[in-house]
Amino acid sequence: MKIFKFYFILLFLPGILSGCVETNILDRVGLTTLVGYDAGTEEKIATTAVIREVNPEFQSNVEVVTTENETSKGNRMKANRKLSKKIMVGQMRVILFGEELAKDDLHFYIDTHLENASISNSLYLAVVEGETAPLLQYEYKNIDDIGQHIYRLIEQNVKQEHMISSSLHEIAHDFYMEGKDSAMPIIKREDDLIELTGIALFSGGKMVSTLPVEDSFYVKLVRDSFTSGIFETIIQKEDIPPNLMTGTASDMPVAFDAIRSKRVLKLVDPTTPEFDLQLKLKARLLEVYPDVNLGDPKVVEGIENAVSKNLSREISRVIAHSQNVQSDIFGFGEKYRSSVRNSNLTKEKWHEMYKNMKVNIKVEFDILRDGVFE
Amino acid sequence: MKFKLPFKKKQKPIVNTSHNNKEILSPSKIDFIRSIKDATHSPADLMVKSMLPNLTLIYINNLVNDKNLNDHIITNLQNATMETPATIKQIIAIAEVNISSQLEEAITAIINGNVLIHMEGYSQVVLANVSTRESRSLTTPENESQVIGAQVGFNESLSTNISLVRRYIMSPDLCNEEIKVGTRTKTSLNILYMNGIASDQMVNTLRQRINDLDVDALLDSAVLVEMIDDNTLSPFPQMLLTERPDRFCDGLLNGKLGVIVDGSSMAIVCPQSFIEFFESREDQNLRWQVATFVRLLRFSAIFLSVFLTPIYVGALTFHYEVIPQAFLVPLSESRALVPFPPVFEALLLEFIIELLREAGARLPTKIGQTIGIVGGIVIGTAAVQAGITSNILLIIVALSALASFTTPSYIMGNVIRLIRFPIIILAGFWGFYGIMLAFCFILVHLLRQSSLGAPYMAPFYPPRFQDMRDSLIRLPLPYTAKRPSSVRATDQEKYNPEVEHPKKS
Structure with a gap:
């Protein structure tokens, strides 16, 4: 019994002594919901954090704190000196980057956030047109918690497939993958609202170019498959079959929804390299601007052909743009790497090849039904 | 290592009781009465009744049925003449009648409600069993009530x-x-x-x-x-x-x-x-779909009961990352006024709930109910308003207490409520790590148990898939035709599982 007691104490002492883990009691920490990074003066990082604090007196308030220091952790320490509560980052949902910083290099930021175990990998990354600090510090009339608002804004658009998804997991995946580059949404303040204005194209860790927000549909179409969402396009005059021409209108805006797409990518020639991209789309026709007779199968076929032509032209335009800036956000390189044995692909090598890449686009567009509205 | 209480291991002291107490009853009436009185320490309810010509009846008043004694023994004895105890045995209209000459046997019989009939000159006595036992009538089972099924419970007899x-x-x-x-x-x-x-x-x-x-x-x-x-x-x-x-x-x-x-x-x-x-x-009395639903409900209730409060404590003390965003603001706002750390808050509330339960169980039924309702509402509301606990914890604790009462066995329900406390404390010290530690400990403990040599975690460990059909879920009767294998039944099949469907006319 004596020996038993001895072992009992021996076992429990380290247990109890090492049991003094640092506690983070929910109502005693300030929760960072959003962090914005800007290029600061003299190689420093300027950080703007949106911190939610809970006080028993006033319901809860959101603090926006801007600090400048060499590292992000240093910034956290500096911000701690300004607040009554310990700042924790476990509930962070969005990280924003200033345009200038994004054009420099984001490698360091992706790394630090990926390595921090308490940071969720499903948080969204986005680029801000201009600087992040003014966007966050602005007092919006109808937005209570700016951090949550931006998160909901991006999440809603990603779920609706209006915008490419840019979670930390995906960005890091694209960043560390040889044959793919990352892309993030761009946001901007429009008076009292915040708006998604485009897509930032990255080459490695550097932001090299942008695409207008309308092109996100094409980017998504080529990047991965589509399962829902509304899309609007304008069929140009030369694509419209003559039997549909009603005379006066020169263009023909059409809107589709419930699009189901399937993407088949094939490497046909590894030397150039040359790809065959086959896209199959199924959609519901929601709106056609000039009044056409959709009961006629010939008319429907005409529209299908016109949209196919339109889509392949738009897609080749987007791909050509990305080739110009050497940013393979579609992952053609990944297909190349998985198809060619011992290719020893590196990012630099692929960017060289990407410039000369050829893609043969074939779009099959099916209108499943029409006249059905939401 | 298995702990056994010492009294199980101890050998019975070998005492030869058989030789000492083989005392023979005395043929003399006075000696007989004295020997019986000595052996029973002459209790107040020991009745000694002499009957002419030479009979003595001894019994304990509260143990015998007076009606049987009067109708079947005394009446018969009065109306007949007997020579030997054997003839007495013949004429008494009682089913259980013995003859013995040993004191020990006679004493055991009198304690069990027999009447001793002694005849002057004989050492044998007649033991006639006219015992009656006080017991309450059959009632519905109080602790294991059910809606559909028999409504009778065991009593103390x-x-x-x-x-x-x-x-x-x-x-x-x-x-x-x-x-x-x-x-x-x-x-x-x-x-x-x-x-x-x-x-x-x-x-x-x-x-x-x-x-x-x-x-x-x-x-x-x-x-x-x-x-x-x-x-x-x-x-x-x-x-x-x-x-x-x-x-x-x-x-x-x-x-x-x-x-x-x-x-x-x-x-x-x-x-x-x-x-x-x-x-x-x-x-068994419900349709299998309903029965399966109820069983799953019960099992999820147990998990809720054991782990809900610890998860609250762990999440609020260490793992604020796992709280869903929509929940974050209401949770922290309800906690904002509370001056204690979550573990103390939770223990306090669990303690109050246990107090209410215990007080309700000890008090008479009518007062117990009042205490339960009034105490629950008054203390609950007041505690929240005074800022001792948060609203959300109050719901969680009440929910887990409620869930623990769904266990059909009250004794097991008590265990479920008891093991919650160490888990809450562990969650307060080590967060989710502590909860996992406690879970593993309980699981290992359960796996090591056996019931009369049969595995305690059957049919999951060792896995017996056929027995699982009637465990967490209940499949229709044709699928549960076998007895559970852990009881090692000699006859494995309950009935023929082949179903003959009635023909549709």
Whole structure:
């Protein structure tokens, strides 16, 4: 019994002594919901954090704190000196980057956030047109918690497939993958609202170019498959079959929804390299601007052909743009790497090849039904 | 290492009682009366009645049925003339009549409610059993009520309880062995099992465990369970205590063994696996879809009951990352006024709930209900308004208390409520790591238990897929035609599983 007691104490002492883990009691920490990074003066990082604090007196308030220091952790320490509560980052949902910083290099930021175990990998990354600090510090009339608002804004658009998804997991995946580059949404303040204005194209860790927000549909179409969402396009005059021409209108805006797409990518020639991209789309026709007779199968076929032509032209335009800036956000390189044995692909090598890449686009567009509205 | 209480290991002191007390009764009337009075310490209710010409009746007033005594013994004795005790035995209109000349036997008989009839000049006495036992009438089972099914429960009388069982199982295969336990109380208990279904080995084990007991008193079957089960130190009961005859018979027909103790309204069913404690007899009476739903509800209630409060404590103390964003603001706002850390807050509230439960159980039924409702509402609301606890914790604690009461076995429900406290403390120290630690510890502990040698975690460990059909879920009757394999039944099949569907006309 004596020996038993001895072992009992021996076992429990380290247990109890090492049991003094640092506690983070929910109502005693300030929760960072959003962090914005800007290029600061003299190689420093300027950080703007949106911190939610809970006080028993006033319901809860959101603090926006801007600090400048060499590292992000240093910034956290500096911000701690300004607040009554310990700042924790476990509930962070969005990280924003200033345009200038994004054009420099984001490698360091992706790394630090990926390595921090308490940071969720499903948080969204986005680029801000201009600087992040003014966007966050602005007092919006109808937005209570700016951090949550931006998160909901991006999440809603990603779920609706209006915008490419840019979670930390995906960005890091694209960043560390040889044959793919990352892309993030761009946001901007429009008076009292915040708006998604485009897509930032990255080459490695550097932001090299942008695409207008309308092109996100094409980017998504080529990047991965589509399962829902509304899309609007304008069929140009030369694509419209003559039997549909009603005379006066020169263009023909059409809107589709419930699009189901399937993407088949094939490497046909590894030397150039040359790809065959086959896209199959199924959609519901929601709106056609000039009044056409959709009961006629010939008319429907005409529209299908016109949209196919339109889509392949738009897609080749987007791909050509990305080739110009050497940013393979579609992952053609990944297909190349998985198809060619011992290719020893590196990012630099692929960017060289990407410039000369050829893609043969074939779009099959099916209108499943029409006249059905939401 | 298994801990056993010392009294189980201790050998019975070998005392030869047989030689000492073989005292022969005296043929003389006066000596006989004195010897009986000495042996019973002349209690106030000892009646000595002399009858002409040479008879003496001795009995204990409160133990005999007066009507039987008058109608069948005294009347018969008065109307006849007898020469020997053997003729007395002939004329008495009582079923159970013995003749003995030993003092010990006579004393045992008088204590059990027999009338001693002594005849001057003979050392033999006639023992006529006219005993009566006070017991309450049969009522509905208070602790194990169910909506659909029989509404009768065991009472404290051994003979009534056995007759209840015999009414359910009218079979000559129903074996009934009587054993007396307790050197002072001499409590009779009966082991019941179905010959041809129950495993002989288990019957022998149970019989031996009861026979090996060296205790002076046995007042309730719950005490007996604690003395004879496999691991006395575990908080988890390894034998079922039930007051429902239908559940008892269900166990017997599944090849289990039953023990009924005189003076106790709870019968013992063993071997019992952990899962079976959460099954109710009512599940068999419901359609299988409904029964499955109810069982799953019960099992999720147990998990909720054990882990909900610890998860709250762990999440709020260490892991604020896991709280969903929509929940973050209401949660932290309700916590904002509370001055204590979450673990203290949770323990306080759990303590209050346990206080209310205990107070409600100890008080008379009518007051108990009032205390429960008033105490719950008043203390709950006041605690939140005073800023001692948060609203959300109040809901969580009430929910887990409610969930723990869904367990059909009250004794198991108590264990479920008890093991919550160490888990809350561990969650307060180490967060989710502590909860996992406690979970692993409980799981290992449960896996190590056995019930009468049968695995406690059956049918999940060792995995028996056929038995799982009637465990967490209940499949339709044709799929559950086999008895659980952990009871080692001699006859494995309950019935022919082939169903003959009635033809549609």
